[in-house]
Amino acid sequence: MLVQSFKQLATGRSGDWKGAHYDFMPWANNVFGYKNNSLQTNEEIFSVVTRLANTVSSLPIHLYQNYDEVNNGLSNLLNGESNPSMTSFSLINQLETSRNTDGNGYAFIERDNTGTPIRLWPIEPSTVVVKRNLDDNSIWYEVNSSEWHFMVYNTEMIHVRHITPLDGVVGISPIDVLKGPLDFQKAVEDFSLSEMNKKDAYIIQYDRSVSDEKRRAMIEDFRRMIKENGGAVVQEKGFTFDRFESRFQPGDLKTTESITRSRIANAFNVPLAFLNENTGTSTGTLSEQLMIQFVKMTLVPIVKQYEAEFNRKLLTQSQRARGMYFKFNVNGLLRGDTAARTNFYQMMIRNGIASPNDLRKLEDLPPVKDDTANQLWITGDLYPIDLAIQDRNSREPSPESEKAESEKGGDTNDKETEQLAEVFNRHGKHLNT
Template identity: 25%
Template sequence: MKLFGLQITRAKNADIIDTSEKLASALGGWSMSTSGVEINARNAMQIGTVFMCVRVLAESIGMLPLRLYEEVGGSKNLVSGVRLANLLRNGPNDFMTAQEWKECVVTHLCLRGNHYSYVNKVRGEPRELLPLNPDAVKPIINDDWTIEYEVTFPNKIKRTLSQNEILHIRLFSVDGVNGLGPIQWCRNGLGLAKATEDHGSRLFKNGAHPGGGFQTDQTLKDEQYNRLKDQLDTFNSEGAHKPLILEGGLKWHQISLSAEDAQFLETRKFQRAEICGMFRVPPHMIADLERATFSNIEHQSLDFVQSALMPFMTRIEHRLAKSLLKPTSNQYFKFNANALLRGDIKSRGEFYTKLQQAGALSPNEIRELEDMNPRDGGDVYLTPLNMAHDGKPIKEGSNNAQE
């Protein structure tokens, strides 16, 4: 491209693996954490808190309706009956439902920072969205600032596809092309969580007994030593909580600290809170109710929708519009998150009453929000009698005041 009369090109980087970070990237994005534990997208899901956070985000987005709308003359109308609208309502392909595809998108974003779907078009019209393994796709910026994707399909065939053939949804990015994967960039904290979890597993594998030693002033004979060893082997495998028979003046002395004394539990709590913060998931949504109260859970749930889910929904909506719709189209995609924001029955009733009395909603619009069928005469908007219209008070009995 030209800028101020000058030809601007982008330098191509040679694919030379000369650092551990590049090697990690070439092998799928894994890397060693400072705790000495290798962290990648697969084993990160073995951390209970990571699995629960990803599941909460994926299933929360997956259950929300994603619809195609059209804006005409200031009115917003739901588009139905066309193939593109059905694609994200009934299922983007033959083997996935719409919910499964949305869950797959969010899972890829949480673990790798990027989601890729192959857009199968027939005569220029999108017919299928086929999810791809993010590790099998490599974005490349050309000299003309267009993007191509080197894709390795499941049958091992490699193809280079244009940006019109790939739906690429990414998290926030430094280069505008590759989304930053939380697992890769937060690997040190996750490595500590994995190391702590592994330590706890080993502790309980050994019966969760503190270490110690036997002490005696006498010299044990071989027969006494072998009998003691056999007792300990039986004790560790199937004789837990049974008493030991000590002979030869043996005495037991505890020589190690308990898990609480070593702040093991405190470390696990801290890592759980840190991982929740990484995914913006309130702790009570992954069954951590230590600091939850009836007064703050509803507020935290609403904050979860606005702070954690809304960014995902907006990214997906904008990328679908850019990849599947024409630039001149007056159509757009929109998630319906009202079900998550409307609160309990009492709060919804008060909310609907205020909007109906203000003339903002008709009874049928309220019924639609509650998934109820319309009723006859339910399309009338109420106008308060104490409100002014065009700078003049509404006269009693005026046709503008409808009931």
């Protein structure tokens, strides 16, 4: 049988999930386990995962054919409605959340009778088992959950993942990588909280001559004064009081948190400043340079993986051959503030790189219906790029043009006289020259 030729690459947990006549190992998951608990109880991890998921799902994605935007049912799956119960934003947000917690994000591709994708359904990573067919080395996905029970070829499942070792196809979970630092941080926090919650302790010393009755009365009186007077006590003769200092040091907790933030930033490949860690960078530099670092080092590899999955599994080979492709737009994250965008747009227009309507799209403004708004312009100052040089009116005539005018025997005053004569003729008057 075909199933017997498969080699399982990723399994669930062992134990009671598997027996002689049953096998529910694919159902063993982390819904109530370590990964889900870390996301819900660790604010640094929650912050990083939220930032990555929201950023990726907020990026515009469009279907193009030879640089022209295409709007059809296929493009609507990724920039409109992925299925009747979910928008494309929610789908990509869930995929990215699963990728950053489990290490893998899955979405099943539902097709119509012609093989065209019509819906995308996110799949819980813990219910997916990746298998390899030993006959042809192909990858298959087996899904077993309360809703799904099927096995499909790899082109029927969107699979985005974190870094994958050479001998596998399943991504490594960043939370698994961080298990040691997170456990250490939790142990330090638990110890610190226990020390903080401890009541004040005192060492009471007294002379041997003090009777037991007086000693008990003094201790009781000491407790009452501590409780009612905010820690202030009256020291009587024959008794000395020493406070028992706690070993809790707030600086140790701060150092541990700083180290943990640094390791979380490394595992998720995000700038440390994204975890509100003070790196000593100025505000202006932080706003621009960190965003460039985040886009180039973190975001671009992520969206390239999504684009590769969408292009390979949602488009046919013939569609790709005709120049169709999905693409995210990350340029908007690099536009900077208003002044920087203005200078950038002026440079793009004056050098014939982009038209006014191209730049209006970047600002989410409606295109101008005038045809000149779709033309490329160059400085001279600013003419349509296809306008002949001789038809351009230069502000300062060149020596060659002045020489040509003088050879014609005319000057600027003659031209102005001719223009005035034409104006007067229109009104039934004559100009004496």
